[in-house]
Amino acid sequence: MTDVVERTELLLPGPAEALSGLLGVSLPDLDKGLPLLWHWIYLLERPAQADLGPDGHPIRNTVPEPPGPGRRRMWAGGRVRARGALVCGEPATKRTKVLTTQEKQGHSGALTFVVVGHQILQGDRIVVDERQDIAYRDAVGPRGQSSEPGQDAKVPPAEDEWAIDTSPTLLFRYSALTYNGHRIHYDRDYARDVEGYPGLLVHGPLQALAMAEAARARGYSGDQVFDYRLRSPLFDHQGLVVSATPRDGALVTVARDDFGRRTATGTLHLAD
Numbered sequence: 001m002t003d004v005v006e007r008t009e010l011l012l013p014g015p016a017e018a019l020s021g022l023l024g025v026s027l028p029d030l031d032k033g034l035p036l037l038w039h040w041i042y043l044l045e046r047p048a049q050a051d052l053g054p055d056g057h058p059i060r061n062t063v064p065e066p067p068g069p070g071r072r073r074m075w076a077g078g079r080v081r082a083r084g085a086l087v088c089g090e091p092a093t094k095r096t097k098v099l100t101t102q103e104k105q106g107h108s109g110a111l112t113f114v115v116v117g118h119q120i121l122q123g124d125r126i127v128v129d130e131r132q133d134i135a136y137r138d139a140v141g142p143r144g145q146s147s148e149p150g151q152d153a154k155v156p157p158a159e160d161e162w163a164i165d166t167s168p169t170l171l172f173r174y175s176a177l178t179y180n181g182h183r184i185h186y187d188r189d190y191a192r193d194v195e196g197y198p199g200l201l202v203h204g205p206l207q208a209l210a211m212a213e214a215a216r217a218r219g220y221s222g223d224q225v226f227d228y229r230l231r232s233p234l235f236d237h238q239g240l241v242v243s244a245t246p247r248d249g250a251l252v253t254v255a256r257d258d259f260g261r262r263t264a265t266g267t268l269h270l271a272d
Contacts, residue, residue, distance in 0.1 A: 003097055004095050004096065004097045005063050005095070005096045005097070006093060006094065006095050006096075007043055007045075007093070007094050008043075008091055008092065008093040008094075009042070009043055009091065009092065010089075010090070010091050011034075011042055011086060011087070011088045011089065011090060011091070011092050011122075012088060012089075013030050013088050013089075015041040015042060015177065016028070016030055016034060016038060016041070016088065018041075018177055019038060019041055019177060022170065022173055022174060022177065023164070023209075023210070023213065025213050025216075025217075030087070030088035030089070031087065031088070031089070032085065032087070033084065033085020033086055033087050034085055034086045034087075034088070035085070035212070035213070035216050035221070036080065036082055036212045036215070036216065036220075036221075036224055036226060036268075037080065037205075037208060037209045037212045037226070038086075038209075039086055039120055039128050040178060040205055040209065041177055041178055042086070042092070043092065043093075043094040043120065044178065044179045045058070045062060045063075045179070046179055047061060047062055047181075048061070052181055053066070054194075055072065055073075055182060055183055055184070055190075055194075055195075056181035056182045056183040056187075057073055057181065057182050058181075063096050063097065063098060063116065064098050064101075064114045064116055064134060066136060067101070067112040067114075067136050068136075070138070070139045071112065071136040071137065071138065071139070072136065072137055072138075072139055072140075072195070073134060073135070073136055073182075074134070074135045074136075074137065074204075074230075075132070075133075075134060075203075075204035075205060075230060076113070076133040076134065076135045076204075076229070076230055077133045077204075077227075077228050077229035077230055078130065078131050078132040078133050078208075078227075078228060079130070079131045079225070079226070079227045079228075080128065080129075080130045080131075080224075080225070080226045081128070081129045081130070081223075081224070081225045081226075081271060082127065082128055082222075082223060082224045082225075082226075082271075083125070083126060083127055083128070083129070083223055083271070084127055084222070084223060085127070085221075085222075086120065086122055086127050086128065087122065090122060090123070091122070092120055092121065092122040092127075093120070093121045093122075094118060094119070094120045094121075095118070095119045095120075095121070096116065096117070096118050097116070097117055098114060098115070098116055098117075099115040099116065099117045099131065100113075100114070100115045101113070101114050101115075102114075106137065108137060108138065108140055109137065109138035109140075110137070110138055111135060111136070111137050112135070112136040112137075113133065113134070113135050113136075114133075114134045114135075114136070115131055115132070115133055115134075116131070116132045116134060117130070117131055117132075118130040118131075118132065140195075140196065152259060153259070154258045154259055155241075155256075155258065155259060155260040157241050158243070160243055160245070161241050161242065161243045162210070162213075162214055162217070162241065162242050162243070163239065163240070163241045163258075164210060164239070164240040164241070164242070165239070166202050166234070166236045166238070166239060166240045167236065168186065168188070168200055168236055171185050171186055171200055171202065171203070171206075171236060172185070172186040174203060174206050175203070178203075178205070180203070184197065184200065184201040185200055185201055185202075185203055186200065188200055197233070197235065198235055198237075199235030199236045199237050199238070200235060200236040201233060201234070201235060201236075202234040202235065202236060202238075202240060202263075204230040204264070206240075207230065207234065207240065207242070207255040207263060207264040208226075208228045208230075208255075208264060208266065210240060210242045210255060211228065211242050211244065211253035211254070211255055211264065211266050211268075212226060212253070212266075212268070213242075214242045214243055214244035214253060215244040215251045215253060215268050217244070218244055218246075218251065220244075220251060220268060220270070222270065223270060223271035224268060224269070224270055224271060225268070225269055225270075225271050226266060226267070226268045227266060227267050227268075228253070228264060228265065228266030228267075229264065229265055229266070230263070230264050231262055231263055231264055231265060232261065232262070232263045233263070234255070234257055234263040234264075238257035238258055238259065238261075239257055239258035240255060240256075240257065240263075241255070241256050241257070241258065242254065242255045242256075244268070249269065250267050250268060250269035251267070251268045251269070252265070252266075252267055253265065253266040253267070253268060254266075
C-alpha cells in the first residue's frame with residue numbers, strides 16, 4: 001500500500017437523494033453543496049470480495065489495514081472541518097492516510113488506536129479535512145459481550161429531540177448506501193452468536209450523521225468544525241434519539257437510546 005491513497009469521482013445527486021429518503025430529512029440544494037457529513041456517502045472504498053474478512057470488513061488492500069488477524073474494529077469518533085460544501089455535478093478527490101498508531105492494554109486485552117486522515121478536494125481546494133479515530137480490539141467470545149446495559153422506563157423524546165426508528169431495514173439500507181459490509185449491522189445471527197451482542201449494532205457514523213442533521217435543522221451551515229465521540233454501543237431495539245442544543249456559542253449534540261442512555265456526543269461550531 002502507498003502512504004496516501006487517492007480516489008477521484010464525479011459527485012452525482014443519486015446518493016444524496018437516497019440518504020434524504022432514508023432518514024426522512026430535507027434534500028438540500030445540491031448546486032449549493034452537501035450538508036455536513038454527507039461526504040460519507042461519496043468517494044467510498046469498494047474492496048474486492050476476496051479482501052474481506054469473516055466479519056465483512058476488508059483485511060487487506062485497505063487503509064487502515066487491521067493490525068493483526070481476528071482483531072475487531074470499532075469507530076471511536078473523529079473531527080471534521082468543512083470549509084464550505086462539496087457541490088454535486090463536479091469531480092472531487094479524496095486523499096487518505098494513516099496519521100498515527102498507538103498500542104495500549106485494556107481490560108479485554110490489547111487495543112490498537114489508529115487515527116486516519118482524509119482530505120477531500122474540489123477545484124484544487126480542500127473542502128473537507130477529517131480525522132477518524134479507529135480502535136481495534138482482540139476478539140471476545142459470545143459470552144464476553146452478551147450483557148446489555150440496565151434499562152428502566154422509556155424516556156419520551158422532548159420537543160427539541162428527533163427520534164429515529166433504528167429498524168433492521170434502516171441499518172441494512174445505510175450499510176448498503178455506505179458500502180459497509182460489517183456484519184454486525186445487518187446479520188443478527190453473526191452479531192449474536194459470534195460477537196456476542198444482544199442485537200444489531202447501530203453504526204457509529206449513522207449516529208454522528210444524525211447529530212449533524214439535528215444541527216442542520218437549527219440552521220447551521222457553511223464553514224463548520226464538528227468533534228464527536230462514540231460513548232457506548234447502541235443496538236437496533238433500543239432506538240435512537242438525537243438533539244442539538246446551543247451552548248456557549250456552539251451546538252452540543254447528543255445521541256441517546258429510548259431509555260436515556262447517551263451513546264454519542266459532539267460539539268459543533270462555526271469555523272473562524
